[in-house]
Amino acid sequence: MENQPVVLIVDDEPTNLAVLGDILEDQGYEVIAAVSGEGALATAKEMQPDIVLLDINMPGWDGYETAQELRQCADIRPVPILFLSAQNDTQSKVKGFSVGAKDFITKPFQSEELLARLCTHLELDRLKTSLELEVTKKTKELTESHRKLEGAFKESLRLLSVAGEYRDIETGLHTRRIGEYARQTALLLGWGKADAERLQIAAPLHDIGKIGIPDTILLKNGRLTADEWDIMRTHTQIGHAMLQSQSDSKMIQYSAEVALGHHEKYCGGGYPDGLQGEDIPISARIVAVCDVYDALRSVRPYKEGFSHETSVRIILEGDEIAKPEQFDPVILALFEKNDHVFERIFDEFQD
Numbered sequence: 560m561e562n563q564p565v566v567l568i569v570d571d572e573p574t575n576l577a578v579l580g581d582i583l584e585d586q587g588y589e590v591i592a593a594v595s596g597e598g599a600l601a602t603a604k605e606m607q608p609d610i611v612l613l614d615i616n617m618p619g620w621d622g623y624e625t626a627q628e629l630r631q632c633a634d635i636r637p638v639p640i641l642f643l644s645a646q647n648d649t650q651s652k653v654k655g656f657s658v659g660a661k662d663f664i665t666k667p668f669q670s671e672e673l674l675a676r677l678c679t680h681l682e683l684d685r686l687k688t689s690l691e692l693e694v695t696k697k698t699k700e701l702t703e704s705h706r707k708l709e710g711a712f713k714e715s716l717r718l719l720s721v722a723g724e725y726r727d728i729e730t731g732l733h734t735r736r737i738g739e740y741a742r743q744t745a746l747l748l749g750w751g752k753a754d755a756e757r758l759q760i761a762a763p764l765h766d767i768g769k770i771g772i773p774d775t776i777l778l779k780n781g782r783l784t785a786d787e788w789d790i791m792r793t794h795t796q797i798g799h800a801m802l803q804s805q806s807d808s809k810m811i812q813y814s815a816e817v818a819l820g821h822h823e824k825y826c827g828g829g830y831p832d833g834l835q836g837e838d839i840p841i842s843a844r845i846v847a848v849c850d851v852y853d854a855l856r857s858v859r860p861y862k863e864g865f866s867h868e869t870s871v872r873i874i875l876e877g878d879e880i881a882k883p884e885q886f887d888p889v890i891l892a893l894f895e896k897n898d899h900v901f902e903r904i905f906d907e908f909q910d
């Protein structure tokens with residue numbers, strides 16, 4: 560018979576081994592035997608049995624010690640251990656179960672009962688093993704599906720941010736840069752990798768509300784009138800409303816927070832709500848610095864692209880475009896100390 564279960568029998572009495580071995584072999588089991596606990600450990604390592612029948616009273620290691628050694632040995636697959644002993648008292652049985660035995664059969668035994676119990680434990684172990692394998696397989700599949708789904712979700716958000724800016728900037732590079740500046744700034748602030756990456760995904764959607772701004776204003780060649788500016792400023796609320804109302808996803812809600820708050824000013828006087836200081840979400844305070852730096856560096860129909868040095872000077876010292884007090888001072892200090900990081904990102908994501 561192929562693949563018959565391998566039974567390790569352990570008893571210091573050769574006669575017992577012979578009797579037990581005959582009973583088991585008659586039923587088609589492959590039998591291996593050991594006359595001591597120490598011998599059982601060596602045999603188990605080499606032969607990897609499917610089940611162990613173990614005597615208790617033996618010279619050297621007794622059955623309890625042997626069971627513990629078998630359980631703790633990393634080189635032996637954890638298989639059912641059944642005690643087979645003349646000791647019939649409750650204390651011995653309890654001790655046997657406490658060292659990991661699955662059953663306790665008293666000698667003298669009825670061979671039918673022994674075989675029935677052996678068969679039950681082998682079947683339970685087979686089911687347990689196959690269940691574990693199935694769980695491992697399904698967990699792996701689920702992890703892979705989750706990874707793919709998350710990748711697809713992030714890619715969708717990235718494309719959405721590109722779509723949002725396609726009418727005026729026509730490249731995904733601005734949004735990519737914003738994400739990367741924001742991620743690096745978050746890391747510099749001491750955020751964990753996962754939180755920084757969450758902001759990296761949310762930040763590029765800051766201007767998604769521009770989808771709702773008419774071409775005549777968004778693409779206007781020349782200065783906007785006061786009324787046009789009022790409409791332009793609504794891109795923060797449009798973006799927020801669009802994102803917030805369309806999905807319960809935490810990621811989308813986070814993006815909505817950035818979209819709403821990225822033109823607020825730390826000193827007050829920003830839009831849409833004129834919030835101040837830490838009333839402005841930290842995500843939006845980070846994106847505010849990133850957005851202004853990138854806008855200063857970039858060529859627009861109405862302006863040249865400033866050098867890194869000029870852009871840093873404008874942010875740190877201020878002029879009519881931006882004032883340092885509009886930014887979170889902690890983030891500004893980090894920007895001043897690490898402006899080369901911003902320069903590197905701008906240079907890296909170019910056409």
Ligand SMILES: [Fe+2]
Nearest residue numbers: 765766821822
């Ligand atoms: Fe904006």
